[in-house]
Amino acid sequence: MTAIAVSCGDPSGIGPEIAIASWLKREELNLAPFFLLADPTLIEARARLTGQQCPIAVTTPANAQDIFAKALPVVPLENMQVDRPGVPLAENAAGTIEAIERAVGLSLSGEARAVVTCPIAKKPLYDAGFRFPGHTEFLAHLAAIHLGHEVTPVMMLAGPLLRTIPVTIHIGIAQVPLVLNTQAIVEISRITASALKNQFGIVEPRLAIAGLNPHAGEGGSMGTEDETIVRPAVNILRGEGIDARGPLPADTMFHAAARATYDVAICMYHDQALIPAKTLGFDDSVNVTLGLPFIRTSPDHGTAFDIAGSGKAKPDSLIAALRLADQLASNRKETLVT
Template sequence: MTTSPQQPLPPIAISMGDPAGIGPEMALAAWALSASADLPPFFVVGSRAVLAAAAMARGLHIPIVAIAAPDEAAAVFETALPVIDLGDLAYTPGEPDDAGAAMALRALELATGLVRNGAASALVTGPVAKSRLARVGFSHPGQTEFVAHACGIAPENAVMMLAGPSLRVVPVTVHVALHSVAGLLTAALIENRAAITAAALQRDFGVANPRLAVAGLNPHAGEEGRMGHEDGDVIVPAVAALRAAGIDATGPLPADTMFHVQARATYDVAICMYHDQALIPIKALDFDEGVNVTLGLPIIRTSPDHGTAFNIAGTGTARPGATIAAIRMAGECAARRAANPLPGTMPDATA
C-alpha cells in the first residue's frame, strides 16, 4: 500500500497491551481527548469486551465499534473508538494472567503486521508484562526487539530513544546490570547508536543538523583517567569518528552537568552510556509526557514511557498524557516520512 503526501495517512495502530494493566483505559482516555489534543485517527487491536469494561470502570461513556480492517477506522473515529476485536476476555485490572498475556501478544503481532504492510501508518504499543509474555511463548527481551525482528532489523540496529518536551535521551546499553556496562561499551557500539539516532532525528523529527551530546561513563567523564579509563579509551574515539563522519557530536561530557536547563539548550539528544543515566533525567523532567521511540526501523513505533501499572489499573487514577504524546509523536513522524520518502520509495505517479 502506497500513500502520497497529498493523501490522508492510514490510521495509527495501537496494540492494547496487557488487559490487566492500564493500557486499555489509556487508549480509551486518549480517544476521549483526541479532539482537544488534535490526535490523528487511530484504532486499537485488542478485546472490545475488555475495552468496554475498562471504560465503565473509568466512568467513560465511549462508543466502541468493531472494525474488520484499518481502512474502516477513519469513518468511525470521530464518533467512536474503532477496534479490531480479538475476542472476549474477562477484565481483571491488576490481576494479570496467561490468557491476558496471550491476548497482548496477539494484539502486538497483528498491529505490527498491519503497520508493516502499510495498512496503518504507525505503531503505538501498549505496556506489557514481559515475564507474563515469556510464559506464553514470547522469546524476545521486550517489544522493541520483537518489532525489530518482525521488520528484519538486527537488535543492535534498533535504538531506543526516550523523548519528551524537555529532553531526548538514548541509552547505549539498556537492560543490563550496571556492573556489566563498562565491559559492553565499545567505540563501535557508541558510533552505531549515535549514527542511527542522528539519521532518525533528521528523517522523522525534522532536525536538519542534529547536535549530539555524548555523556561520559565515569564521574567527571573520567577526569583524564583518574576515575576510569573508559571515557578516554572508548568514548573519545567514538566521538572523534562521529565528527569525522559529519555528525555534530561532543563529549564525553560529565553527566551530572548535562541536564540542567542551560545545558539542554545546547543539544538535540543526549547519548548516555547506561539505562538509568538516560532514564532518570527524562522521567524527572517529562514523566507524564515521555515517549519511547524505536529508531532505525522501516516503520514508526512509539510507546508511552511507563509500564503496566497493575497497582492502579482500573482505579481511574492513571493519567493518559504519555499515551497521548506517543500517538501524537507517531502521527508527526509518519507524516514527515510520507512527505519526505527515502529515494526509491516514491509512490508510482501512474498508479
Template sequence: MAPVRPLALTQGDPAGIGPDITLSAWAARRETGLPPFLFIGDADVLAARASLLGLDVPVREATPENALSIFEEAVPVFSVPAGIEVAAGEPHVATAAGTISAIETAVSLCFAGRASAVVTNPIAKSVLYQSGFQFPGHTEFLADLAMKETGRHVLPVMMLAGPKLRAIPVTIHIPLSAVPAALTEELILETCRVTNHDLKTRFGLERPRIAVAGLNPHAGEDGAIGLEDQDVIHPAIVKLREEGLHVFGPLPADTMFHDEARSRYDVAICMYHDQALIPAKALGFDTSVNVTLGLPFIRTSPDHGTAFGIAGQGIARETSLVEALKLAAQLATNTQPESGAA
C-alpha cells in the same frame, strides 16, 4: 496534520492501564486534537473497562480502511482476542498470546501500508516470559519482526523524547555491573549513526547536535577515574566527527542536563539506562514518549508501565499516551514510506 492512515495502537497487557488510558484519550480527543487510531486488541475488554470506569465510550469493530470514519463516533477496534475474560489489575499468562499477536498485527498493518505507525500500550514482561517469550522487551521484539519482514538486521535505539530533553541509553536493560563490558566502540558508533539518521529523516533536524555522556564520574578525568571514557567513548566520537556528524563529548553526566547545557544539543547519548531515564523522567514524567529509532516503521509508546495497582480505578493519566499518539502522527507525516513500511 494527521496522517491519512490510522495509527495502530496495541492493547498492551489487557489487565493493565492500557485500556483505561486508551478510553480516556479517546474521550478527550477533541480537546487534545488527538490523531485517529485503530485499537488492536479485544473489543470486549475495552467495552468492559469502559463500563467499569463509568465512561460513555462506544466501541466498534473496524478495519484500517474504515477506522478514520468511525473514530469520531467510537473507538475503532481491529479484533485480537485477549484469550480469557480479563479482570482489571489481575494479569494472567493466558493473555500473553493475544498481547503478542496485537503487536505482530500492528507491525504487519504498517508493512502493508494500512497503518501509519505503531503505538504500543504497556506490556508486562514477566507475564510474557511465563508464556515462553524470548525477548527482553518490546524494543527487541519489534526489531526481530522488522528483520523477519525485511531480511535486514536493524539496531533498535530507545529514545525518551520530552519537551525539554531527548535522551538515549546506549546500553539498556542490563545490570549496572555489566555495562562496562557491554559498552563497545562499535555500539556507540551504531547508536549515534541511527540517532543522527532518524533525527534528520523523521524529526526534520538538518544537522542534529549529539552530546555524548561519559561513563565514569567527571567523564573519567583523563583516566584517573576509569579508562572507558578515553579508550572507548572518545575514539568513537572522533570517528563520528570524521564521518561528518555533529557529535561532542564525552561530557560529565552531572553537568549535562541543566537548562543552559541542554540548549547546546538536540539529543543526549547516555551510557546506561538510568543515566538517560532519570533526567528524562525528572524533566517530563507525564509528557515524555518512548520512541524506537532504527526501525523501518515508526514506533512510539507512553513512558510508563502497566500499573496493575491502579487499573480499572479511573485514576490513570492518559497524558503520555496522548503525547505518544501525537508524536507518532507527526513522525508519520514527516517520513516518506521506506521499503513498503510506514
C-alpha cells in the same frame, strides 16, 4: 491518511482505559485518528468498570479514520481476552502478542500510519512461552523478518525538554564497562542522527555524548573508558560529518543552558539517560524505538496493575506517544530502514 494502530499491551494493566481516555480527549486535543487492536468485549467491559462513556465500533483498519470522530474504532483480535484488572494472566498473552504483530504488519503494509504500544508485563508472556526479553527485542525480530536481515533497535526517551538515548540498557551497572564499546556508540549514534533528520525534521542534528565516569574520567584519573572507548567513537562520528561532542561530564549536561546546545544526549547506561528524561518530563515523555522500518512510540510508564480498573490512570503519556507518532509519520522523508 491512514490511522495509527494501537496495541493495548497487557489488558490487565491500564492500557485499555488510557486508550479510551485518549479517545475521549480527541476533539479537545485534536488527536490524529487511531484504532485499537483489542478484544472489543474487554474494551467495553473496562469502559463500564471505569465509568467511561465511550461508544465502541468494531471495524477494519481501512474504515477506522471515518469512524474515529463518532466512536472508538476497535479492530478485533482472533484471541479473546479476559478483563481482570490488576491480575496479569498467561491466558491473555496470545492476544497481547497478536496485537503487536498485527500492528507492525499493518504499519509495514501501509494500512496503519504508525504503531503505538501500551505497556506489557513480561511474566505472563514468559509463562505463555514468549521468548523475547521485551517489547523492543520482539519489534526488532518482526522487523528482521520483514527486511531479511537483523536490525539494531535504539531506545529514545523523548520529552518536551530533553531527548536521551542509553547505549546500554537493562544490565547491571557492574556490567556496563564490560559491555560498552566504541562500535556500539558509533552505530547507535549513526541511527540516531539519521532518525533526527528523517523523522524529527532536524536538518543538522547535534549529539552530546556523555562520559561513562564522573567528570568524563578527568583525563583517565577516574577510569580510562572515556579515553579508550567513548572519545574514539566521538572522533569517528565527527570524521563522518556528524555533529558530535564528548565525552562530556554527565553531571553538567542536563541543565537548561546545556540542553540548548544539543538535540539529543547519548548516554552510556540506563539511569544516566532515564533519570534526567523522567525528571524533566515524567508525564509526557515518550519511548521511541529508532532503527525500525516503521514508526513505533510508547508511553513511558508501566502497566500500573495497582491502579488498573480504578479510573485513576492518566492518559498523558499515551496522548504524547500518539502525538509524536503522528508527527514522525508526517516528517518522514524516506524509508526508515532498508
